[in-house]
Amino acid sequence: MLLLYGFDVGETERIKVTFQFTMPNSSGENNAGETAPSVIDTVEAACIDSAVNLVNTFVSKEVNLSHCKVIVFSEEMAKQGISKEIYSLMNKVEVRPDSNIIISTGTAQEYIESVKPSLENLVAKYYEILPRSSEYTGFTSDIQLIDFFNKLESNFEQPIAILRSSCF
Amino acid sequence: MINKKIGNWEAIALILTVMANHVVLNLPKNIISSCSSGTIVNILYISIVALIVVYFITKLLEKFPSLDILDISSFLGGKWLKNITGILFLGYFFFTVSIVLRSFSEGLKIIFFPRSAVPVIMLLFLITIAITNKIGFHSIVRSNLLIMPLILFTLFFVFFANISNFTVQGMFPLLGEGAYSTFFVGLSNLFAFSGIGYLYFIPPYLKDPKSQKKISFISIGLSGICLLFGVGTLLFLSPNSIITEEIFPLYLASRNIEFGRFFQRLDAVFLLVWIMSLTAYLSILISFATRVFQKMLNLQYTKWYVPLFTLFIFSIGLLPNNMYQIISLENTTFQYIVLILIFGISLILLLLANVKYYLLEKKKGAVLIDKETPL
Numbered sequence: 001m002l003l004l005y006g007f008d009v010g011e012t013e014r015i016k017v018t019f020q021f022t023m024p025n026s027s028g029e030n031n032a033g034e035t036a037p038s039v040i041d042t043v044e045a046a047c048i049d050s051a052v053n054l055v056n057t058f059v060s061k062e063v064n065l066s067h068c069k070v071i072v073f074s075e076e077m078a079k080q081g082i083s084k085e086i087y088s089l090m091n092k093v094e095v096r097p098d099s100n101i102i103i104s105t106g107t108a109q110e111y112i113e114s115v116k117p118s119l120e121n122l123v124a125k126y127y128e129i130l131p132r133s134s135e136y137t138g139f140t141s142d143i144q145l146i147d148f149f150n151k152l153e154s155n156f157e158q159p160i161a162i163l164r165s166s167c168f
Numbered sequence: 169m170i171n172k173k174i175g176n177w178e179a180i181a182l183i184l185t186v187m188a189n190h191v192v193l194n195l196p197k198n199i200i201s202s203c204s205s206g207t208i209v210n211i212l213y214i215s216i217v218a219l220i221v222v223y224f225i226t227k228l229l230e231k232f233p234s235l236d237i238l239d240i241s242s243f244l245g246g247k248w249l250k251n252i253t254g255i256l257f258l259g260y261f262f263f264t265v266s267i268v269l270r271s272f273s274e275g276l277k278i279i280f281f282p283r284s285a286v287p288v289i290m291l292l293f294l295i296t297i298a299i300t301n302k303i304g305f306h307s308i309v310r311s312n313l314l315i316m317p318l319i320l321f322t323l324f325f326v327f328f329a330n331i332s333n334f335t336v337q338g339m340f341p342l343l344g345e346g347a348y349s350t351f352f353v354g355l356s357n358l359f360a361f362s363g364i365g366y367l368y369f370i371p372p373y374l375k376d377p378k379s380q381k382k383i384s385f386i387s388i389g390l391s392g393i394c395l396l397f398g399v400g401t402l403l404f405l406s407p408n409s410i411i412t413e414e415i416f417p418l419y420l421a422s423r424n425i426e427f428g429r430f431f432q433r434l435d436a437v438f439l440l441v442w443i444m445s446l447t448a449y450l451s452i453l454i455s456f457a458t459r460v461f462q463k464m465l466n467l468q469y470t471k472w473y474v475p476l477f478t479l480f481i482f483s484i485g486l487l488p489n490n491m492y493q494i495i496s497l498e499n500t501t502f503q504y505i506v507l508i509l510i511f512g513i514s515l516i517l518l519l520l521a522n523v524k525y526y527l528l529e530k531k532k533g534a535v536l537i538d539k540e541t542p543l
Contacts, residue, residue, distance in 0.1 A: 097424050153407035
């Protein structure tokens with residue numbers, strides 16, 4: 001199950017995409033109390049679809065994007081422009097429009113690797129709850145893909161995203 | 169004669185099912201692509217025009233109680249005109265079923281069954297349609313009446329549950345690309361009310377022929393409201409550029425619905441309701457097609473050729489090579505067929521039949537319409 005997409009500027013290709021998966025059955029009863037393991041894979045490709053296809057060639061299961069809760073872009077990539085990626089994501093039926101958009105101050109890969117939730121066993125639950133903190137604190141906001149896209153297309157609004165440090 | 173008649177609410181649901189299903193498919197998207205932000209005004213405008221057309225139709229049908237358009241054609245021009253009208257409507261029913269079925273199957277394939285072949289999905293629908301038609305028209309209409317509240321609920325629910333995501337500025341400027349585009353070019357969006365076509369066929373089925381006027385106005389009025397909510401959902405939720413490119417935009421709108429962390433991803437429930445509703449709609453269309461065929465050839469039984477019709481529809485449905493062709497057929501060809509057949513030829517036939525009626529009335533003092541004509 002794919003939890004998170006991360007986008008960086010590629011070294012050999014246009015983009016570097018980092019995928020974070022949960023291990024199958026990691027939320028089972030036997031693992032109660034233990035932090036659920038996750039797997040991080042990174043590929044470079046020309047576009048999102050190519051990256052997913054590449055990952056599908058070496059992971060044993062087909063990548064399913066319908067549980068992806070967070071999409072992370074590196075600051076460097078955001079500065080270059082992410083409208084192509086946002087359009088691609090919006091056109092993918094599997095991707096949920098309520099996925100959160102995060103801009104990481106370092107690379108997206110560093111951000112994903114540094115996420116070690118201290119009060120949650122499940123990383124998936126952590127990503128689910130994280131943006132909800134905007135309900136009781138003013139330091140963040142619950143920015144979803146659909147909001148971001150609508151504002152990107154709008155003539156009277158500017159898109160904003162959640163800013164996160166890549167070093168916890 | 170038709171032994172089993174249908175009640176008022178069954179008739180209303182029957183006409184309303186046309187609009188409800190087209191709203192779920194690509195109708196709002198097509199209207200938005202032609203009128204952009206002026207769509208809301210355009211919908212209100214064409215709804216009023218549709219109600220005026222309905223008023224004329226009910227007035228013109230008053231002299232022919234319990235007769236459908238084929239009987240009226242027969243009265244006007246004899247067997248030849250009846251057969252020509254029958255062939256035109258048969259073509260319309262076959263075309264609509266084929267394109268709607270193919271379009272919905274393609275959408276289902278993209279969303280849920282990416283590895284399944286489209287013909288397999290189409291066949292599953294066609295088998296269901298053949299079985300329901302074997303059971304009979306009355307059961308289809310009753311099932312449709314049961315499903316109708318559900319589909320209406322989903323349409324309104326998608327609208328109200330998405331209110332927090334709405335950007336109402338999407339409806340501005342109110343006249344979109346200008347008054348000419350909204351009111352003159354936009355008049356062609358009248359094709360959205362293709363349900364009016366069924367007003368020509370339901371009189372023989374009605375338990376109470378006097379309530380036809382009431383049925384017509386309620387069903388077309390509700391159709392207008394359905395369309396307004398469908399269009400409003402899309403127009404307020406997403407920019408026009410994305411709406412006009414999407415397949416099943418209302419499904420995408422339903423994916424935004426969430427109530428806290430517990431009630432999320434309700435879209436699968438909506439799709440289930442829409443599948444049931446579409447099956448009922450296609451069954452009704454096939455049922456009308458068999459009825460027209462039966463009347464044209466004076467056949468006693470309908471059951472043997474329903475499977476042949478489904479095979480024929482299956483073949484037509486597979487003709488478009490790609491999604492682009494399907495969208496083009498749905499947008500342009502369907503629009504012209506509805507405007508020419510339902511708002512053009514049929515109205516002219518009714519008008520001429522009324523003229524003939526009055527001329528005969530003047531000549532003889534009374535007109536005897538052949539009550540023995542098998543309905």
